[in-house]
Structures are given as C-alpha cells and as structure tokens.
Amino acid sequence: MDTILEVKNLSLNIQKKQILDSVSFSLKRGSFTAICGKNGAGKSQLLRILKGLRKQSDGAIFINKEDVSKNRSKRLTQVGLVFQESDLQIVGETVEKDLRFGPENLGWSEDRINNKVDEMLNLFSLTSLKDRRPSTLSGGEKRRLAIASVLAMEPDILFLDEPFSALDYPSVISLIDTLIMLHEKGVTLAVVTHEVERFLAHTTNTLILKNGRLIYDGASESALAELKKAEVYVPNLPFKDLSWKM
C-alpha cells in the first residue's frame, strides 16, 4: 500500500500554548486508523489543520506525495472531515439537498451529481429519508447523513471526529457497520476517539496523542499498553474483543 498522507513536524501554538508539538506520521491508502488520546490532547485541532480549516504554526503536509502545506483549498477538497457535532455540517433543507450541496460546490455536472446522490442514498440506506428535513432525523441518521455528504465529494481521506459521541447502542453498531463497509471498499479512514473499546478491533493502525505530542504510531494490536499510558480507558479484554459489534 502506498502512502496517501504524510505529516512532518506539524506544530500548532495558540496564544503561546503548544497545542501540537512536532507531530509526524503517515497514513497508507485504504488503511483504517484510530487517532486516540484523552480530551485536550490536540486530536480535533490536528484534524482541522489537515482539513485546511486552521493554519499550522509549523510543519508540512503531503497528500499523494504533493506538498499541500500552504494549499488550503487543495486540502479542503482532498480531505473529508465529519465534525463531532455533525449538525453543524448539515446545511441542506432535505437529506437529498444536503447530499447535493458539496458536489454542487465542486461544480460537477447535473448528471454526475444525480448519480453520486443516488449512490450515497443507497450506500447509507438513506433513500427512504431523502425528502426529510435533517433536523427531524435521529442522532444516528444525522451522523450517517454527515458521513454520506462528505463522502459524496469524493475525498482521498475521510476523517471522523468522535463519531460515536451522543449515539445510542444501535446507532453505534450501525455506524461501526458503515465504517467497516467503507474500509472494505478501500476508503482511507481515520477516526478520532477516546472511546477505543467501541471499535479498535476493526482498525489497522493507531496514533496516540498526549499533550500535543505523538507518543505512538503503529499497529492497533500493539497499542494497548501505550493507550493506558496516555490515560485512555481500555478494558482488560483481548484486542479482538475491543468492539461493541460482537
């Protein structure tokens, strides 16, 4: 597998506070990565920088071997980000219109947009909800719509910020199924979370952040001891059982 994303010495300072400190890592195409760390470790800020919503203080970002450190618009197109509060990302008046929103901004032809919208409605089982107002959907359905809307823009990498927060058990299972399905389809996924017991068993590799520094970058199976060091709750279970989906 070739490298799709490479981050070199990425740092972020906000009001003299070091939020990220020389973070370097790379993601392989088609990988499924967990980005872990306790609250305030810098996970969400890292995603915002990678997406192009925030400027880094220092460091370089390469996507498909191209330096996009100063090219925010390229990062906005190539990196997909599902916010923790997915409500903020949903802007269409109906599910279908929300799915169209991103592709329209990319200036795609009407046929291409229609095909992509149909594909996403089917892939995320949203067809029966296509005329519903997003504000009337359940938390799980909103999360699915947010992921579908971002994926509709065909990003190279998909980041999800705390996708399991505020979801009930069936919605978490449904979301895990969605992530597994996307991984099997070859989508490069990275999920930020501090709730590793919900899905870590399905990931291929793990990044652990502690106080803005990357303290682990390797296989998920070998990450358990480091996760505990980073004060992330990990139940005493074998790696293969670290999933709510049995």
Next chain:
Amino acid sequence: MEDVVIFSTRMRDSFLCKLNPLIKLLFLIVFSASISIASNEVIFILSLSIFLLAIFDKLPFKELYKGTIFFFILSILIFITELSFGYIHAIAQAIKFLAIVVASLVFTDTTSPNETARSIAAFLYPILKDKANSFGFIIELTLSMIPKILETSIKILDARKCRGERMLKHPIRMLTGFSVSLFIHLFDQISSYADGLESRLYTNTVKRKAKAYSYRDLITIIILLLVVGISIWIK
C-alpha cells in the same frame, strides 16, 4: 422533534411550497404595498384573504404563538395610537399590520432561504454576472441565520428560566445577561457554521441551480394582477 420557530421553513408537498420563490417574494411585496395604501374596506378584504391563505397553508398558529406574541402586542399599540381616527380605522390599521406579518410568515413557512437566494441570484445573473452569485450568497447566509438566532434566543431564555431567573424581578439584569449570552452563543454558532460551510467548499462564486417556473407561478401572477387591479379600482 424540533420546535416550530417563526420564520423557519417547513418543506412539504403543497401548492405554495412548489411556487417559485421570486413569484412569492413579488407577491409579498405587492401585497404589502397594496394593503398599505388601501382603504379600510379593502384592508379587511385583503387581510381576510391572507388569513384564509394561512389556514390553507396550515400555518401552525398554536406553535408559533410564543414567537409572534411580540407582533400581537405591537398591533394592540397600533390600535391604541390610531383610536383618535375612529374605531373602524384603528381596527383596520391593527389588522393591516397583522396581515403583513402573516403574509411574511406564510412566505418563510413555504420558502427556504436557499431557494430564495438562488432564485434572486439567477434572476440577477444576466445583469450582474458573478456578482449576482455573491449577492445570493450573502442573502442565503443572512436568511439562514434568522431561525438560528430565534432558536438560540428561546434556548437561552429557557435555560435562564430553569435556573430560577424571573424577568419581572430584575428586568434590566435579565436583559443584559440574556443579550451577552445570546451574542456569545451566536458568535460560537456562526463560527462553527462557517467552518461547516467551508469544509464543504461553499464559496460565493459557484452558480447554483434555481427553481424552475411552472403553471402555478402563472396562476399566482394572474391573482396578483387581480389584487392590484381591484385595489387601484376601489381606491
């Protein structure tokens, strides 16, 4: 389930929702202008028509009561100030004001901000070219913020009430605290909303697809011309 907030849209399969936003906007402007210059008799007829239209549109008056109480108070004030010109005139003026409010509510209830902005941008595009898209972008953002402001206000008021605050006890302290909370929340929300839009590559330069015109719009224009014609004739 979400609450129904004034000036928010409930998209559904109805005649009014299917109308082109520009036609509805034109109707609203012409209706407001006509009723403003009309005689008392015409004010009653036009007001009755718009109230019937609101019932036909199934405008949720019960749910909207909380948000529209301010307009009712204003209409009472208008009635009191116009009393010196006679009862009929005062009633007509108060009803005229309420009719314009109801017409605006019907418009926003059946027309999404996006559709309105896109239709205006498409209408202006032949003259303004790319500037029309920027203009539409500004309208879209502004209109979409109105329900957010109202929703946030209601949430803050409820939260303050839950923590024992009573407006009549310390009105100035309450209003100051409420305003500060509202601004802080709105700035947060606007910032997050802007991030959400930017992350999905929303820019002011993209030309968007506007709603097409249909036979319904033609029917509405005919009705509109009749309203204007009758108003002028009676005048």
